[in-house]
Structure formats: structure tokens, C-alpha cells
Amino acid sequence: MSANLSAIFYLISGVLFILALRGLSSPETSRQGNFFGILGMTIAITVTFLSVGSFSSGLIYVLIFLLIGGLIGAFIAYKIPMTAMPELVAGFHSLVGLSAVFVAISAFLNPEAFNLGLPGSIKLASLVEMSIGAAVGAITFSGSIIAFLKLQGIMSGSPITFRGQHLLNALLLISIIVLTYLLCSTQSSNFFWILLAVSFLIGFLLIIPIGGADMPVVISMLNSYSGWAAAGIGFTLENSALIITGALVGSSGAILSYIMCKGMNRSFFNVILGGFGATEQSASLGDKEYRPVKSGNAEDAAFLMKNASSVIIVPGYGMAVAQAQHALREMVDTLKKNDIKVTYAIHPVAGRMPGHMNVLLAEANVPYDEVFELEEINNDFANADVAFVIGANDVTNPAAKSDPQSPIYGMPVLDVEKCKSVLFVKRSLSSGYAGIDNDLFYKENTLMLFADAKKMTEDITKNL
Amino acid sequence: MEIDPFIFRLSIFILSIFIGYYVVWSVTPSLHTPLMSVTNAISSVIIVGAIIAGLAGNSDSVFTISNILGFIAISLAAVNIFGGFLVTQRMLQMYKKKKKDK
Numbered sequence: 001m002s003a004n005l006s007a008i009f010y011l012i013s014g015v016l017f018i019l020a021l022r023g024l025s026s027p028e029t030s031r032q033g034n035f036f037g038i039l040g041m042t043i044a045i046t047v048t049f050l051s052v053g054s055f056s057s058g059l060i061y062v063l064i065f066l067l068i069g070g071l072i073g074a075f076i077a078y079k080i081p082m083t084a085m086p087e088l089v090a091g092f093h094s095l096v097g098l099s100a101v102f103v104a105i106s107a108f109l110n111p112e113a114f115n116l117g118l119p120g121s122i123k124l125a126s127l128v129e130m131s132i133g134a135a136v137g138a139i140t141f142s143g144s145i146i147a148f149l150k151l152q153g154i155m156s157g158s159p160i161t162f163r164g165q166h167l168l169n170a171l172l173l174i175s176i177i178v179l180t181y182l183l184c185s186t187q188s189s190n191f192f193w194i195l196l197a198v199s200f201l202i203g204f205l206l207i208i209p210i211g212g213a214d215m216p217v218v219i220s221m222l223n224s225y226s227g228w229a230a231a232g233i234g235f236t237l238e239n240s241a242l243i244i245t246g247a248l249v250g251s252s253g254a255i256l257s258y259i260m261c262k263g264m265n266r267s268f269f270n271v272i273l274g275g276f277g278a279t280e281q282s283a284s285l286g287d288k289e290y291r292p293v294k295s296g297n298a299e300d301a302a303f304l305m306k307n308a309s310s311v312i313i314v315p316g317y318g319m320a321v322a323q324a325q326h327a328l329r330e331m332v333d334t335l336k337k338n339d340i341k342v343t344y345a346i347h348p349v350a351g352r353m354p355g356h357m358n359v360l361l362a363e364a365n366v367p368y369d370e371v372f373e374l375e376e377i378n379n380d381f382a383n384a385d386v387a388f389v390i391g392a393n394d395v396t397n398p399a400a401k402s403d404p405q406s407p408i409y410g411m412p413v414l415d416v417e418k419c420k421s422v423l424f425v426k427r428s429l430s431s432g433y434a435g436i437d438n439d440l441f442y443k444e445n446t447l448m449l450f451a452d453a454k455k456m457t458e459d460i461t462k463n464l
Numbered sequence: 465m466e467i468d469p470f471i472f473r474l475s476i477f478i479l480s481i482f483i484g485y486y487v488v489w490s491v492t493p494s495l496h497t498p499l500m501s502v503t504n505a506i507s508s509v510i511i512v513g514a515i516i517a518g519l520a521g522n523s524d525s526v527f528t529i530s531n532i533l534g535f536i537a538i539s540l541a542a543v544n545i546f547g548g549f550l551v552t553q554r555m556l557q558m559y560k561k562k563k564k565d566k
Binding site: 071 | 469470473476477478480481483484485487488489490491492493494495496497498499500501502503504505506507508509510511512513514515516517518519520526528529530531533534535536537538539540541542543544545546547548549550551552553554555556557558559560561
């Protein structure tokens with residue numbers, strides 16, 4: 001196949017990838033979008049095989065490895081529980097990063113196969129592109145591994161900080177530029193290996209200071225990085241499908257990070273520099289007085305909801321941990337039978353990744369037109385009878401609106417306190433990840449339900 | 465003077481960033497998780513580089529380091545492609561509208 005023809009096919013698959021993302025603008029068109037994505041990928045892979053033309057005996061190995069990877073991927077995709085989606089996505093990002101690194105190394109060792117010149121005298125532009133692709137790929141890989149370990153609970157979710165951390169990171173970043181320059185001017189492979197090692201280190205150092213609840217930002221950011229890595233390799237290989245895809249994925253991840261940061265009213269740098277939640281709680285802990293809370297059981301909660309005419313459900317990460325989405329849906333079904341209007345309110349940063357709660361509710365067969373975003377539903381709380389907060393905390397804290405001293409001041413929150421009564425399903429009175437007390441617990445119209453989210457919802461259903 | 469082909473690729477890159485920007489803003493927030501898994505899958509189009517690396521060289525030397533790295537990269541990217549698209553498919557199947565006869 002001629003180079004021009006295959007370039008056109010790569011362009012077609014790039015366009016199909018754009019359509020794949022476009023399809024996600026609504027759930028109806030999303031499945032078609034996914035099909036476009038698969039089609040684009042099939043075209044890209046087929047064209048690559050055809051354009052290489054003369055098959056060496058390596059072909060059989062290429063197919064075997066493709067098959068092995070495909071089977072593993074398909075197996076994971078069918079087996080993975082929906083609650084583990086953040087870990088899965090983080091794990092997948094690391095694979096993109098690592099394969100970018102391997103392709104870059106391969107191109108560096110055998111530049112002839114990629115038309116980049118001879119070993120030891122690789123074209124200058126290709127070397128720069130290769131270095132960028134390899135460095136970003138390596139950062140994506142080690143960063144995603146840390147994110148994966150934190151999400152999986154293998155590594156503590158609390159931020160790890162030490163003195164001089166930011167200085168060290170800055171120095172390492174500068175050293176990447178220096179190493180790229182040295183690599184280009186000397187063509188010495190040593191600099192390439194050091195560059196890779198430093199990049200792996202940066203990815204690691206960049207993610208360890210970031211706490212568990214900031215994961216939505218981290219995952220989106222790594223998503224973005226995996227795109228830039230692909231684009232860097234795309235420039236090296238002069239492949240438009242890779243360049244288009246890399247740019248799409250890169251900007252997609254960047255937008256998601258932006259949305260997540262806005263959902264927490266924090267700047268991107270504030271999140272990246274990390275350590276949030278580990279900071280000393282000076283005033284609020286010192287004069288912590290005992291304040292009475294009203295706590296109730298499943299019967300009280302069932303009584304309140306039975307007499308309501310509208311209920312708004314506010315799910316959070318706790319629901320995912322307790323796997324309570326199915327029990328919740330059963331409770332809602334029972335409520336609906338009693339002609340009670342039920343809707344769901346989702347905060348942008350609820351859960352551990354963008355859209356985490358929506359997927360869990362969808363898994364439990366909750367129709368997506370009953371699920372609303374913060375801006376859509378926030379005015380409805382004033383007219384609702386009961387707010388049922390399950391596994392969420394900081395995203396409902398009124399201190400974000402009223403207390404300028406609060407670390408979460410200015411963060412958009414759900415106006416749960418405007419409801420006639422609030423039901424809070426929680427294991428204990430402990431504060432959320434931001435380490436701050438929630439005034440809502442002590443309000444007159446709040447009833448705390450101290451129990452495991454799943455068990456409590458099941459008990460309420462029995463009492464309805 | 466002839467324009468360097470690099471400039472054309474850079475143009476594609478920059479324009480794609482803008483396309484990505486506008487397309488992704490139109491994605492509904494409830495589909496942000498599928499968005500991440502599908503972008504994950506399509507960024508594994510990096511497999512084209514891995515295939516070129518895997519097929520490089522002559523028949524006598526299938527197992528140079530460069531080839532082997534290509535093979536591993538093929539597997540890694542394939543995990544992502546199949547896993548990414550299938551898990552997206554699985555998620556999207558679950559997004560259903562309210563049944564009318566209720």
C-alpha cells in the first residue's frame with residue numbers, strides 16, 4: 001500500500017475517533033459513537049499491516065501478542081465490577097504510557113524501520129519528538145501506577161509529603177529539558193536512558209503527595225498525559241491518526257481536570273502541589289465542643305420518607321464503597337410505588353473519578369433522566385421534603401457558602417440544608433476528606449443514620 | 465521555499481486540539497466515565513507504532529530488542545483497545561431511559 005493511501009486511511013480513522021467522542025454528547029448516540037471508535041481502530045491496525053507489506057516471520061509473533069493482549073483486555077472488561085472503574089482506568093492509563101515508552105525505545109534502537117535515519121544519526125526533530133513521547137509516556141506510566149495503588153487501597157490514600165518536594169520536582173523537570181538537549185547534540189544513548197529514568201521518577205513523585213479524594217483530578221490529568229504521549233509518538237512516526245487521537249485525548253483529559261478542579265473550587269496547581277487534607281487543622285480542632293446530634297434508625301427514616309411527597313438522593317463515594325447502589329434502587333422503587341417523586345443529585349466531584357456516581361446508578365438500572373447535575377437540581381432542594389445523603393459529606397457542607405475560614409469555602413455545594421428534613425447515612429460522625437466538621441450534622445432537621453450504607457437502605461426498604 | 469512536512473503535522477495537531485476542546489465540552493457530564501474509558505481505548509492507537517516495531521527487521525532476526533519491545537507494546541496496547549472499548553460498551557448498555565409504561 002502506498003504511503004499516501006495509508007495516510008488517507010489514517011486520517012479516516014482519526015475522523016472516526018472524533019465521531020466516537022461526539023457520540024458521547026447524549027446516551028442515545030453514545031453506543032453508535034463507540035462503534036465508530038472500534039471501526040477507526042480496526043482501520044488503523046489493518047492499514048498498518050498492509051503498509052508494512054513485506055512480512056517477515058515476525059508477523060506470527062505480532063499476531064500472537066495481539067491476541068494475548070486482546071484476550072486479557074476482553075476478560076478484564078467483562079469481569080470488572082463497576083465500582084472498580086477508577087482503578088481500571090488508572091491501570092489502563094499506565095499501559096498506554098508504557099507502550100509509548102516501548103515504542104519510543106524501539107524507534108531509538110532501530111530508527112531505520114521507522115524511516116528516522118540511522119542509529120547514531122537520527123534526525124534531530126525525530127529525536128526531540130521521541131524524547132517528549134518517551135518522557136510523557138514514562139510519567140504517565142509511573143504516575144498511573146501510584147494512582148492505581150492508592151485507589152486499590154494497596155497504598156495509603158493519604159498524601160505523602162516531605163521537605164523540598166516541590167524544589168526536587170522542579171529540578172527534575174528542568175533536567176528533562178537539559179537531557180533532551182544533550183541527547184540531541186551528542187546522539188548518545190546514555191542520555192536517553194537517564195531521561196527515561198528521570199521521567200519515571202517524576203511520575204512517581206508527582207502523584208504521591210496527592211490525597212485520595214483528589215483522585216478525580218489526578219485520573220483526568222493522567223488521561224490527558226497519555227494523550228500527549230501518544231501525540232509525541234505520532235509526530236515521531238509521522239502518523240496523523242496518532243497525532244489527531246493524541247490531541248483529542250490530551251484536550252479531553254485537560255477539560256475533565258478543569259471541571260474537577262472547578263467542582264472543588266481549587267486551582268489546578270493547588271491540587272498538583274498536593275498535601276491537601278494533611279495540613280494542620282489549627283482552630284477548628286482546638287475548640288471542638290460536644291454538640292448534640294439527632295440519630296435515628298431505619299424505622300424513623302422510613303416514616304419520614306413515607307410521609308414525604310418528594311425525595312432527593314445525594315450519593316457519594318461512601319455508596320460506592322458499600323456497594324449500596326442496588327439496595328438504593330430497590331428503596332427508590334418502593335418509594336415510587338407510594339407515589340413519591342424521587343430524583344438524584346450528583347456533585348461534579350462525587351466519587352473517585354468524573355461521572356463515577358452516574359455509572360453506578362446506571363448499573364443499578366436507574367434511568368438517566370432521573371439523575372441531575374448540581375446546577376440542574378440545586379434549586380429543587382428548597383421544595384423537596386427529604387434529602388437522603390448516602391455516603392457523601394463535604395459536597396453538602398454549608399460551610400462552603402457561609403464560613404470564609406473553611407478550607408472548602410467557595411466550593412460549589414448541594415443545598416441539602418434547604419430541604420425540610422435531611423437524612424444522613426454515615427458510618428460515624430467523622431469528618432470528610434477535607435478534615436472539617438459538617439454543620440449539617442447538628443441541624444435541627446437533620447437525622448443521622450449511623451450504619452453501613454447498604455444495610456441501612458435495605459432496612460429502610462423493609463420498613464416502608 | 466518548500467514547507468517542511470512537520471508544519472503540516474503541527475497544523476493537524478493544533479486543529480485537533482481545538483476539535484477535541486469543543487467536542488469534549490459537549491459531552492454530557494453523566495457520561496464522563498465512559499468518556500475516559502473510550503479516550504483510553506483510542507489513545508492505544510499507539511499500537512500502530514508497536515506493530516511497525518514488531519515487524520521491523522529481516523527474517524533472520526525476529527528477536528532483536530527492538531522487536532521484542534514492539535511485541536510487548538502490542539500486547540499492552542491490545543489489552544487497552546479490547547478492554548477499553550468493551551468496558552465502554554458495557555457501561556453504555558446500562559444507560560437507559562425511564563420506561564414509559566410505568
